[in-house]
Amino acid sequence: MPQSVARIMEFKQYFNIFMVQVKNNWVREAVYRTNFITSFIVDLIWIVIEASLFSVIYAHTDNLGGWTIHQVYFFLGIFFASDALFSIFFMRNFWMFSDLINKGELDIMLTKPVGALFLALTRWMSLTNVLNLAMGIGVCIHYADAAGFKGGWHWVELTAWLGVGLLTQSLVRFAFVIWTFWTERGWALSRLYYQFFSIATKPDVIYPAIVRYTLMTFLPFAFVASVPARALILGLEMKEYAGIATVLLGFLLFNRWAWKSGLKRYQSASS
Amino acid sequence: MSHTDLPRHWRSAAIINGFKDTFAYKSEFVLEFFASAIVPAAIQLLLWYALFKNGNKPDIAGQSYADLIAYTWVSILFSQVRGGNYDFDLAEMIRNGTLSQYLLRPVGAVEFVYFRGLSYKLLIASMCLCIGIIASAFTSITIVRMFGAMFLAFLGNIIAYQLGAALAATAFKWEEAYSVLMVKNLVVQFLSGELVPLYFFPENYSWIWKIFPFHLYVYGPTQYALGKMSHEEFFMNCTQGIGWVLFCWFLVHFTWSRGIKNYASIGG
Numbered sequence: 241m242p243q244s245v246a247r248i249m250e251f252k253q254y255f256n257i258f259m260v261q262v263k264n265n266w267v268r269e270a271v272y273r274t275n276f277i278t279s280f281i282v283d284l285i286w287i288v289i290e291a292s293l294f295s296v297i298y299a300h301t302d303n304l305g306g307w308t309i310h311q312v313y314f315f316l317g318i319f320f321a322s323d324a325l326f327s328i329f330f331m332r333n334f335w336m337f338s339d340l341i342n343k344g345e346l347d348i349m350l351t352k353p354v355g356a357l358f359l360a361l362t363r364w365m366s367l368t369n370v371l372n373l374a375m376g377i378g379v380c381i382h383y384a385d386a387a388g389f390k391g392g393w394h395w396v397e398l399t400a401w402l403g404v405g406l407l408t409q410s411l412v413r414f415a416f417v418i419w420t421f422w423t424e425r426g427w428a429l430s431r432l433y434y435q436f437f438s439i440a441t442k443p444d445v446i447y448p449a450i451v452r453y454t455l456m457t458f459l460p461f462a463f464v465a466s467v468p469a470r471a472l473i474l475g476l477e478m479k480e481y482a483g484i485a486t487v488l489l490g491f492l493l494f495n496r497w498a499w500k501s502g503l504k505r506y507q508s509a510s511s
Numbered sequence: 512m513s514h515t516d517l518p519r520h521w522r523s524a525a526i527i528n529g530f531k532d533t534f535a536y537k538s539e540f541v542l543e544f545f546a547s548a549i550v551p552a553a554i555q556l557l558l559w560y561a562l563f564k565n566g567n568k569p570d571i572a573g574q575s576y577a578d579l580i581a582y583t584w585v586s587i588l589f590s591q592v593r594g595g596n597y598d599f600d601l602a603e604m605i606r607n608g609t610l611s612q613y614l615l616r617p618v619g620a621v622e623f624v625y626f627r628g629l630s631y632k633l634l635i636a637s638m639c640l641c642i643g644i645i646a647s648a649f650t651s652i653t654i655v656r657m658f659g660a661m662f663l664a665f666l667g668n669i670i671a672y673q674l675g676a677a678l679a680a681t682a683f684k685w686e687e688a689y690s691v692l693m694v695k696n697l698v699v700q701f702l703s704g705e706l707v708p709l710y711f712f713p714e715n716y717s718w719i720w721k722i723f724p725f726h727l728y729v730y731g732p733t734q735y736a737l738g739k740m741s742h743e744e745f746f747m748n749c750t751q752g753i754g755w756v757l758f759c760w761f762l763v764h765f766t767w768s769r770g771i772k773n774y775a776s777i778g779g
Binding site: 281286293431432434436438439442451 | 542543545546547550551554557558560561562565566568571572685687689690691693694697698700701706707711712713
């Protein structure tokens with residue numbers, strides 16, 4: 241069989257498994273209908289709090305790092321949509337990651353004929369967050385004109401940027417959680433991640449140069465919403481696109497190496 | 512030990528066990544402190560930088576750049592004392608049925624969970640108090656005000672836990688209280704003065720934070736420690752805090768006694 245056909249077959253196999261995981265998660269979540277509403281309400285309150293915070297700040301100034309309040313709201317819309325997308329597919333899997341190692345749940349995944357990492361990261365989904373994704377996009381649409389977003393076919397760009405946000409969060413979160421192979425307890429690392437992640441709730445233009453550099457390289461949280469909002473409102477230079485690609489590739493390679501090293505250290509806790 | 516000694520002894524035993532737990536995971540303790548204190552403070556400081564330096568503002572809400580930096584540093588000391596996620600533990604106990612074990616014991620679950628987590632908070636409060644006392648040598652903070660502010664912060668800690676426990680009781684009805692507690696935490700974070708000082712609120716909206724006790728957690732202690740609250744206002748705040756403790760005590764008693772009647776004790 242030619243290698244390209246084998247690749248397609250393998251992709252199809254992974255896609256089928258992914259769809260089974262989606263179906264399983266949908267059935268599970270359908271049982272807990274209240275959860276559907278409550279998770280939506282929590283995110284709604286979160287949006288209101290973040291928006292109120294900026295309203296309080298903008299009561300004393302008319303621009304923050306050159307951004308108007310409508311541009312900040314547009315940025316918040318992207319941030320919430322991107323975060324919701326991450327919550328749908330990956331968030332819970334990363335929270336459960338330390339259990340895989342500490343309780344030996346990884347054992348069973350290592351015996352399967354598909355990648356253990358693929359199984360570990362697609363096991364849990366929070367499909368109820370689709371509502372939150374819609375809410376984030378709704379905020380973007382509402383403030384798009386006032387923020388100076390051109391609209392039209394540029395909405396397609398928004399979709400692509402949400403993909404970049406999802407990829408960034410997954411790679412960075414993985415880079416934090418992978419240390420569980422060595423530290424055994426992942427709770428503090430997860431908390432540390434979310435504290436750093438809270439930097440992403442503010443547009444990067446408000447930060448000094450050194451912090452912005454960090455947010456574009458070692459902790460690239462600016463790719464979640466700040467850079468997408470800037471790209472959609474003002475546009476980016478070619479070197480900035482190249483920078484984003486390089487950083488994400490760097491994280492990908494690091495995570496690949498760390499996963500392999502972690503597996504070598506893994507001592508099946510269940511046995 | 513006689514049976515009558517039990518109520519006194521279990522509290523001290525729970526605190527001692529909590530200390531042992533905290534010291535057993537030293538790296539976790541340091542990481543937790545770093546995550547919950549330094550990072551939010553850094554974000555706030557950068558926000559002030561953006562407002563004052565990039566925005567060329569001489570003052571905001573009548574406060575200078577130095578005032579806001581001082582607020583941020585001092586508020587860290589008190590934001591560490593408030594809360595904790597022990598209300599989530601209570602909700603989880605109701606959900607997974609482990610509460611049943613406590614119903615057989617001669618100690619109340621709500622009180623036990625508080626005392627179990629108290630040692631961590633006492634350790635943090637002592638550290639923060641020491642830092643404040645050291646800072647008093649170089650700043651306008653006085654030792655008396657620092658002690659007073661920490662007392663107010665601890666009152667806030669009790670209220671925070673009581674309100675959380677009362678809300679956790681919704682798990683008796685809905686099995687799940689996670690979302691309710693998350694919403695509470697988001698509101699508290701904003702209205703306690705942890706994200707921005709509450710004097711940032713426009714005057715006609717200040718009633719929003721004044722009607723809740725959350726300002727006693729961080730904003731009140733910080734203002735008192737910084738000398739921006741008179742002794743009279745401090746005593747008013749303390750009285751208000753004690754009133755809230757009493758009200759919340761009744762609230763916890765009411766919600767839990769009603770909730771226990773609905774408790775199905777599944778699992779555990």
